[in-house]
Amino acid sequence: MNPLEQNEGAIRKPTPRSPALVVVILFACGIALDRFFSSRFDFWRWELLVFLELLLLIGWLILQRFQSQLALILLCGVISICGSIWHHWFWELIPPNHIRNFAGEEATPVRLEAIVVSEPTWKENQLPEFASAWPGSDRTIFPIQSEQLHLHDRTISVSGRIRLTVSGPLNGVQTGDRILVIGKMRNLQPNRNPGTYDFAEALRRDSVLTTLFCEHAEGVQVLKKADIHIVSWFHRCLDTVRIRIREVFQQTLPSESAAMANALILGDRTQLDDEVNTAFRRSGLMHLLSISGLHVALIGALAGWLACLLGGTSRSFNQFTLAGMTLAWILAEFRPPVFRAWLLGLMLFWSWTSFRKIRTVQALGLAGWICLIVNPSWLFDVGTQLSFLAIVAILGCWKWMPSLFRNQIETKLLTSESTSDSPSSIQRGFRHAIHFLKQTAIISLAITLFLLPILTAHFHLVSLAGIPATVLALPLLAIALPGLILTATIGFFSPAIASLIATPTHYILMLMSGLAELFSRGPLQWLPAGINFWIVACFCLLAGLLVFLPKQTGIPLKAGISTSWCLLLVIGLSPFPSSIFHQSLECRVLSVGHGNACLMRCPNGRIILFDAGSMENGRFASSAITASLSDLGCNRIDAIVISHTDTDHLNAIPFLMDEIPIHTIFLNPVGLNPRHPGLAAIVEKAGEHHINLRYLQPEDEIRLDKKVRISTRQCGSSPLSHLTSDNEHSIVMEVEYADRHLLFPADVSGDGQERLFEETSPGYDFLVAPHHGSIKDNTLDFSKWAGAENIVFSTGDENGQGYLTELYSPQQVLWTTAGAVRCRIDAQGHCTVEQWHRNQYWGIPLEN
Structure with a gap:
């Protein structure tokens, strides 16, 4: 070997490895494996996982001396099954005394003793008047740890966390207090529509499986104040500091700026206006508003910059930076996104201060592994x-x-x-x-x-739009954060002096909000397939x-x-692959509580929506429609038919107008009420978004696809005066494709049904039952006339199921309370009906 080769060999460095990254990937694969199999197969149990783990571990111990490569494969299996076991224990195994075992799907009255886990959070009702048929109320929300359940004949010791919601304000309750709650308890229900935000899963990641609702503050009684020890003292101090910071922001900033300050410093977005949330989300700036690793890094950098101003060394810079990150983590109540950023920063700063080099990829793997050990369900958390x-x-x-x-x-x-x-x-x-x-x-x-x-x-x-918006807004955030920290710190002693700093900070926050509003409107946002x-x-x-x-x-x-x-x-x-290659008609009746939302995609990809509303919450119905639209591979609605002017048939449409492109909205000329809040909001927003408004007339057809006939089976021709209810004049829509017929009768009743009986029914393959399954309007005469094969009841009320099942027997009867229902018809006329399963997949098709 010549000297040059020797020198090259001397300076050649070994290839750096990142075993932590490999381990976390294998561990995560095991977690995903358990989530998939445990939700679909009964044989996937705790005992099977332990047996597989022992089998792989024994094989690895035997083969590591003889077959190192095969032993390495078995070791990878050991790590993956460890992830499966850990997730299964955390997610699936529930002790016998868990509070979930004493609750059901329906709300039942209970008397429960519990410990307050964290400070109560005040949540203002921000739904517009038209969004719900019932008046909303402000709420107080906080988690509690259940202790004892008082039954009529005995008291049972229970465990498990509960999300307690109290209508109105609740004072005098602090972290660690023992309380007695009288309210209605129920288990969290799984998502009933594909693609929508899964509230039950999100709470379950925090080990919350049950909710408890209290109608009045009098239903919560403090039995014993928290015992004074180091943990309770720390939580009390933290709650006091957070409450004081909120008070300072309220005293020194206008309400909108104070809400943004709470979100940026405390991670509390409950006071933010829905319009502000929507603007930041649509502009791609929500990551600036939601406290996360970015905020932790900025606050840590500010602390390090302070160390530099004080003339500190590189070690003091690292210490100040880590202290700033820790402060951000504590103020944010140890929220998972902040914890992940703090953990990664801790590893990197530890390597720098200890002069032990650690690869960033290795640190990322270690941080990810620790996070999955703390909570394996974080793997499925969008924030993670x-x-x-x-x-x-x-x-x-x-x-x-x-x-x-x-x-x-x-x-x-x-x-x-x-x-x-x-x-x-x-x-x-x-x-x-x-x-x-x-x-x-x-x-x-x-x-x-x-x-x-x-x-x-x-x-x-x-x-x-988030790319240019972030470029412009990030410097503003870097200026606003130190302003808010100084305002909160000085405000502890003198709110008047803190106002001098709060005033310019307010204008910076308003500039950020203005940027979000500006970039939320434009061509750079769209609904993807x-x-x-x-x-x-x-x-x-x-x-x-x-x-x-x-x-x-x-x-x-x-x-x-x-x-x-x-x-x-x-x-x-792109929406084109889905719309081109799915040459079938698909109709979805979404689960929106007591209301109607029937979304239909034609074979050419065009979309029509029959009604869009919910008695409980129009915003929720809008999100369910948007999610299903994306799942169908479409990014706009070509036509919306409003059968009549009732809240539970139209209050989701104003929210849809702000989210997705809509071409035409068809109105019922009968019973139009300009004073109806929902209809007034539709007309106003239609003008803002340049959406066509048209009246449907008898025998009109909506031409979206030349292979699909969408016609008005029944419709009024002009407004009628002195209407107390326009249900009987509801627009009845009929769809025909490949010799299959679908009927959407909305709330047609009384004389409206009599007019239907005057014409011959073709016999319907798919029917959305009139008036959400009302016993009054689902009569034997209607059942015989419709001759439907599949009947769907779009209701949140399950009363009368026995009567309706017997009435329509032996046809297939489905309720949206169990999940959304979809009907698919291919070009040959083959009809398939499926229902969304509680384990988040479409159920086994029922073929006709």
Whole structure:
């Protein structure tokens, strides 16, 4: 070997490894495996997992001396099954005395003793008047730890957390207090529509399986104040500090700015106006409003900058930065997103202060593994997914575009300082600002592209406006955070002095809100189609290559992978694949409580919506429609038919107008009431969004697809005066495709049904029962006339099920209380009816 080769061998460094990253991936695969199998197969039990773990562990111990490669495969299996066991124990196993076992699907009165887990949160009712048939109320919400359940004949010791909701304000209750609650308890119900926010799963990740509702504050009685010990004292102090910070913000800032301040510093978004939330979400700036790793990093950087001003060393800089991150974590009540960022920062700063080099990828793997050990269900939490993917995107930028992170500007400045053309301080500041904005823009683009599949799946919104919006808003956030921290700190002693700092901070917050409002309106937001599983798999493969390929990868290969990655995004998010290749008609009757929302996609991909409302909450009905629209692979509604002017048939439409493009809304000319709040909101927003409003007339047809006949089976022709109810004049819509017939009679009743009986029925394959399954309007005469094969009752009331089942027997009868129902008809006329399962998949089809 020549001297040159010897020197090269001497300086050759071993390839760095990241075992923690491999372990966390295997552990996460085991968790996902358990979630999939336990929800679908009864044989997947705790005993089976333990047996598999022992079998793999014994095999690994035997083979590690003889077959190292096979032993390594078995070791990977051991780690994966460990993840499955840990998740199964956390998610599926419920002790016999758990409070969930004493509650049911229906609300039942109980008397319960419990311990207050955290301070009560005040939630204002922000639903517009038209959004619900019942008046809303402000609420107080907080978690409690159940202790004793008082039955009529005995008292039972119970365990488990409960989410307690009290109507109105609740005073005098603090963390650690023992309380007696008299209210109505029920178990959390699984999601009844595909794609909507799963409230039950979100609470279950916090070990909350049951809710308790109390109609009056008098139903909560403090039995014993919290015992004074180190833990309770800490929680009391933390609650006191958080309450005082809220008071300072309320005293020194206007209400809208105070709500944003609470969100940015305390992680409390309950006081935010719904319009502000919508603007930040649609503009792609919600990550700035929701306290997360970004805020922790900024607050830590501010603390480190303070250490530099005080003349500290690099060690003190690290210590101050970590202290600032810890403060942010504590003030945010140890919320999971903040904990994840704090944990990753702790590992990195520990490596720097101990002079022990740790790879960022290795630190990310360790942080992810610890998070999954703390709570394995965080793997399915959108916040966790977004947090770690954002870090992966930043690592990818750092590896593939290292020049972006090189301090080239400072190098040029130092070089120029030795010459006569030394730039001024203003020029240096301007160049630093330009470099910062360039970094922010490129990193924002990378993060947005990386997160698009997750954002699409969970929020059904693509907002490229978030890239320029983040570039402009991030400097404002960096200025607002220290202003809010100083306001809160000085406000403890003198709110008057704190107001001097709060005033300019208020204008900065309002500027952020204005940017969100500006970027929330425009062509850069759209409703995406649901992404195919195989496209997601290919996307993940390419994303892994982007991050884990070495820096020395050639430019052509980088360009090829990046181009393929972007093409997959375009194909996956485009509505065209779904609308072109699904040559079938699909109708979905969504579960929206007592109300109607029937969404139908024609074979050519065009969409019509028959009614859209809910007696309980029009905003919830709107979210269910939007989610199903994305799941169907469509991003607009071509026509909406409002059968009549009732709240439970139209109060979701104003919310839909703000979310997705709508072409035409068809109204019933009978019984139009301009004073109806919901109808007034529809007319107003139709003008704002340039949506066509038309009256339907008898025998009109809505031409969306030449193969589908959508006609008015019955409809009034002109307004009628002195109507107490327009139910009998409801528009009755009929759909015909491939010799199959569907009927949507809305709330038609009385004389309206008599007029239907005068015409011959073709015999319907799919029928949405009139008036949500009302016993009065579902008569034997109507049943015989309709001759329906499948009948769906769109109601939240299950009373009368026995009568209705017997009335329509032997036809297939389904209730949306069990989940959304869909009917699919292919070009050959084959009809399939399915129902959304409580384990979040469509049930076994019922073929006709």
